[in-house]
Amino acid sequence: MPTKIFKDISFIFMEKWRLLLHPANDAFTNMAIDEALLISGKPTIRLYKWKPSAISIGYFQGIEEEVNLKECKEMGVDVVRRISGGGAVFHDEHGEITYSLVLPQKMLPKNILKSCDKICSCLAKGLHYLGLNAKFSPLNDVVVNQKKISGSAQTRRYGNVLQHGTLLIDVDVKKMFSLLRVSKKKIEDKNIEKASKRVTCLRNEIGEIKEGEIINALKKGFENGFGVELVEEELREEEMERAKELREKYASREWNFKR
Amino acid sequence: MPAENGILKGELKVKGGKLIKCSIEVKNKEIKQIKITGDFFMYPEEKIEEMEEMLIGKEIKEDAIKKALDEFFLEVETFGASKEDFLEVIMMAIKTIKTNS
Numbered sequence: 001m002p003t004k005i006f007k008d009i010s011f012i013f014m015e016k017w018r019l020l021l022h023p024a025n026d027a028f029t030n031m032a033i034d035e036a037l038l039i040s041g042k043p044t045i046r047l048y049k050w051k052p053s054a055i056s057i058g059y060f061q062g063i064e065e066e067v068n069l070k071e072c073k074e075m076g077v078d079v080v081r082r083i084s085g086g087g088a089v090f091h092d093e094h095g096e097i098t099y100s101l102v103l104p105q106k107m108l109p110k111n112i113l114k115s116c117d118k119i120c121s122c123l124a125k126g127l128h129y130l131g132l133n134a135k136f137s138p139l140n141d142v143v144v145n146q147k148k149i150s151g152s153a154q155t156r157r158y159g160n161v162l163q164h165g166t167l168l169i170d171v172d173v174k175k176m177f178s179l180l181r182v183s184k185k186k187i188e189d190k191n192i193e194k195a196s197k198r199v200t201c202l203r204n205e206i207g208e209i210k211e212g213e214i215i216n217a218l219k220k221g222f223e224n225g226f227g228v229e230l231v232e233e234e235l236r237e238e239e240m241e242r243a244k245e246l247r248e249k250y251a252s253r254e255w256n257f258k259r
Numbered sequence: 260m261p262a263e264n265g266i267l268k269g270e271l272k273v274k275g276g277k278l279i280k281c282s283i284e285v286k287n288k289e290i291k292q293i294k295i296t297g298d299f300f301m302y303p304e305e306k307i308e309e310m311e312e313m314l315i316g317k318e319i320k321e322d323a324i325k326k327a328l329d330e331f332f333l334e335v336e337t338f339g340a341s342k343e344d345f346l347e348v349i350m351m352a353i354k355t356i357k358t359n360s
Contacts, residue, residue, distance in 0.1 A: 058297075058298050059304045059307075060295070060296055060297055060298070060299060060301065060304070060307055061296050061297065061298060062280070062294070062296040065280070065296060083304065084300075084304075085298070085299060085300035085301060085304060085338075085339075086298050086300060087277075087298035088298075112300070112302075112336070112338045113338070138275075139275075139276065139277070139338065139339050140339075153300070154300065154338075155302070155304065156302050156303075157303060259294070259296055
């Protein structure tokens with residue numbers, strides 16, 4: 001059957017996007033690499049971790065409003081302002097895989113909600129491979145049984161889109177609330193309990209799981225969602241150079257304390 | 260006399276959207292300093308600083324601020340908070356002048 005032949009050889013024509021599997025980096029390097037990828041605009045999925053643990057805040061947030069800086073310093077937790085909007089996130093070095101996706105704008109819906117849906121639905125697809133009932137939850141989350149397991153933030157510039165976000169493997173709500181400056185009411189045990197009912201993580205949902213399995217599932221989710229093949233590659237020389245320069249901005253007081 | 264020279268604050272959780280916080284310093288019924296923060300999205304991001312600059316010196320009247328925002332929002336796109344929400348949070352802060360006095 002001609003259609004069968006076409007199906008069998010379709011992988012030859014399948015578009016190939018770059019997959020970057022990065023070791024844990026510090027917050028400033030992580031944000032610098034994401035911006036370097038946004039500038040280059042080469043279709044890329046990057047999976048990474050944070051070491052040391054860090055808090056990232058949204059572009060528009062006030063650092064002192066959102067972060068308990070004293071506690072962060074004592075706990076050795078870095079704080080960085082993102083290039084993207086959205087909320088403050090605690091990136092636990094043992095509790096999270098972070099993804100970033102970069103594409104030319106024209107390859108995604110122009111409408112922000114629709115583009116967010118498209119990307120988050122790939123994450124949800126990935127989680128389906130792990131047996132989870134995950135779905136996109138507007139505006140920018142992925143939920144499993146109504147509980148948030150992933151949050152994302154998107155920025156657009158240079159004709160390209162960068163969306164980065166979290167996938168929680170394990171969550172220490174108490175630690176999170178000691179580092180993030182939420183209103184006093186929220187720190188009370190009652191509210192921490194409430195927060196743990198709204199948030200979940202892979203460990204809660206499926207128990208222990210190997211990192212390789214998670215990465216594989218996410219890879220398949222993106223491949224399936226976009227109809228592409230992800231091929232593991234490295235950063236280009238010029239991207240590395242650019243990231244090195246951009247790291248200075250992300251590590252600077254001027255950038256992080258600008259709001 | 261109302262306390263018109265203090266820092267005024269407004270906070271709005273947009274229904275089905277994000278949080279916008281606003282702090283304003285008012286002098287002689289004009290905005291002297293303004294900061295708008297929150298977990299919303301605005302494209303391009305650095306326009307927020309232009310928006311704050313642009314609001315400085317504006318009379319603290321709803322129609323004056325609305326007009327300024329109408330013009331500004333031609334150049335940006337937001338997600339999780341609309342132009343009307345920004346106006347609302349600014350007016351929320353301004354209106355505390357009377358309730359604080």
